[in-house]
Amino acid sequence: MSDATTTLPAVRIGADGRRRVDARAVLRLAAPLMVTNAIQAALNLTDTWFIGRISTEAVAAMGSIYWLMTAVIFLLGGVGFAVQSFVSQAYGGGRRVRAAQAAWNGIWAGLACWPLFALVAWSGVALLRPFSLDPSIQGLAIAYWEPRMYGAVLGTLGWAMMSFFNGIGATRITLMVAVVTLLANIPANHYFMSELGYGMAGAAYGTNAAQALGLLVGAAFFLGPRYAGRYRTRLVWRPTPSIIRRQLAVGLPVGVTYAADVLGVALMQMMVTQVGNVGAAATQVVMMLTSLAYMPTLGLASAGTTVVGQAIGAGDRDWAAQIGTFVTRCCAGLMLGMALLLLLLSPWLLPGFLAGGDASAGEAIALALLLLWPAAAYQFFDGLYFGSSFALRATGDTAMPARTALLLSWLFFLPLAHTLVFTAEQAWVPGLPQAGLGALGGWIALMAYAMLLGTLMYRRWRSERWRRIDLWGR
Numbered sequence: 001m002s003d004a005t006t007t008l009p010a011v012r013i014g015a016d017g018r019r020r021v022d023a024r025a026v027l028r029l030a031a032p033l034m035v036t037n038a039i040q041a042a043l044n045l046t047d048t049w050f051i052g053r054i055s056t057e058a059v060a061a062m063g064s065i066y067w068l069m070t071a072v073i074f075l076l077g078g079v080g081f082a083v084q085s086f087v088s089q090a091y092g093g094g095r096r097v098r099a100a101q102a103a104w105n106g107i108w109a110g111l112a113c114w115p116l117f118a119l120v121a122w123s124g125v126a127l128l129r130p131f132s133l134d135p136s137i138q139g140l141a142i143a144y145w146e147p148r149m150y151g152a153v154l155g156t157l158g159w160a161m162m163s164f165f166n167g168i169g170a171t172r173i174t175l176m177v178a179v180v181t182l183l184a185n186i187p188a189n190h191y192f193m194s195e196l197g198y199g200m201a202g203a204a205y206g207t208n209a210a211q212a213l214g215l216l217v218g219a220a221f222f223l224g225p226r227y228a229g230r231y232r233t234r235l236v237w238r239p240t241p242s243i244i245r246r247q248l249a250v251g252l253p254v255g256v257t258y259a260a261d262v263l264g265v266a267l268m269q270m271m272v273t274q275v276g277n278v279g280a281a282a283t284q285v286v287m288m289l290t291s292l293a294y295m296p297t298l299g300l301a302s303a304g305t306t307v308v309g310q311a312i313g314a315g316d317r318d319w320a321a322q323i324g325t326f327v328t329r330c331c332a333g334l335m336l337g338m339a340l341l342l343l344l345l346s347p348w349l350l351p352g353f354l355a356g357g358d359a360s361a362g363e364a365i366a367l368a369l370l371l372l373w374p375a376a377a378y379q380f381f382d383g384l385y386f387g388s389s390f391a392l393r394a395t396g397d398t399a400m401p402a403r404t405a406l407l408l409s410w411l412f413f414l415p416l417a418h419t420l421v422f423t424a425e426q427a428w429v430p431g432l433p434q435a436g437l438g439a440l441g442g443w444i445a446l447m448a449y450a451m452l453l454g455t456l457m458y459r460r461w462r463s464e465r466w467r468r469i470d471l472w473g474r
Helices: 023-052 056-076 078-092 096-112 114-122 124-131 135-150 153-167 171-195 200-222 225-231 241-275 277-313 317-353 361-377 379-395 399-421 439-463
Strands: 011-013 019-021
Touching: 019 317, 023 056, 023 171, 023 200, 023 277, 023 317, 056 078, 056 114, 056 124, 056 135, 056 153, 056 200, 056 241, 056 277, 078 096, 078 153, 078 241, 078 277, 078 379, 096 114, 096 153, 096 225, 096 241, 114 124, 114 135, 124 135, 124 241, 135 200, 153 171, 153 200, 153 277, 171 200, 200 225, 241 277, 241 379, 241 399, 241 439, 277 317, 277 361, 277 379, 277 439, 317 361, 317 379, 317 439, 361 379, 361 439, 379 439, 399 439
Parallel strands: none
Antiparallel strands: 011 019
16 A cells, blocks of 8 residues: 555555545544534524524514525635635645644634624614515514624634634544534523523524634634644744635635525525515524534535545545545435435424414414425435535635526526515516415425536536646645
8 A cells, every 4th residue: 555545534445456435434524523513503493492482573583684694604704614625635735734824814814804794783774674574573683683793703713713623634623612502502592582681682692602612612722732732823823815815715705605505595585584474484494404404414515625625635636536426425315314304303393493372383384394395305406515515615616616606596596486486566576477486486496496506516526627726826
């Protein structure tokens, strides 16, 4: 066995002498990240559960801004995603100090985004005004929006720091930080919402406080003696403009990709909210439940970023192509299995997320059971999308995926959702054909969009055009 082979991630030699993907090694790397992302899903569900204790209107308000808020966080936090690509390639090439530099520069770039987050927080009323939300819904939405946006930079800093640990394969630390954040979120929500009486705003304050604690735990490891000795994390903290520029070149398109995706979903959810509170509440709960499928898959896809990046850093792009395809197919299979499980368990899960005494709760639950069918239908293609896009991120091929997601979201998904959701009287754009299917129409449009996006992203990965990219500019 050559030295090059022994440094490659997740490789084993079969009886025929050929290289095979060591599925157990991939699973050991991915398992903590899958649990981490399942915890993130639980974090979202915790917020939804606490807000559901207020009223169905409160859940609908959360639904009206959830994806818009997520789009902003992804767009401004894209540089945090890029850190893992740089760290994994540096680690695969044996450049430990460079890996720490990538993390620090991601942190500096994230801090520079805080004024933009503050501007978005201040602009909440103006951003929601075009959607003509019911005044009570908009008031509740703004109560959550403003404090959450002011604290959203904590997520960007957390992504940058956790991307360092993911890139070097220390995924158990990422899991530990996620556990601390989840455990802190429950009492923090209770304290701010109930003890201090902040209601919707209290849920945002609680999430911010929990993320701040998680960030401190991650920093303690990052600057602790183990990593300070091996990676010089205490010595390479100064910003390096050349590294920041390269990270922005990779990270901003990643942010655009996911922002375009989730902003399209946000606008679809706005359409559903305008049609009625029942559809909005049902849509929000289904969104939270489907996160149980895609959050663990994001963990597996993130492991794909690590192993693909490490293989490229080790100088073997053939192995990067093989292991990236393996992980992508595993992502698709996992989401398919989770979709089937969700369909089986949904009758028992759904009633727990809407206030039992609310007159609209029964109607919202019945509608949510219907919406789960188109939601489940596209999960396999979402797996292709996640696996392929995370593998492409490791290579630095992020600009074309960003353009693809942007064009599909705005020129295909949103017009289709507008046509299927609204009646002619409700339409934002007059003169278009309208089916008036309400929330069901929105989910059918989302199903078609996810199937097309997943297929195109997988084809981009398999084209292997990323082989020509030199991420570090060496």
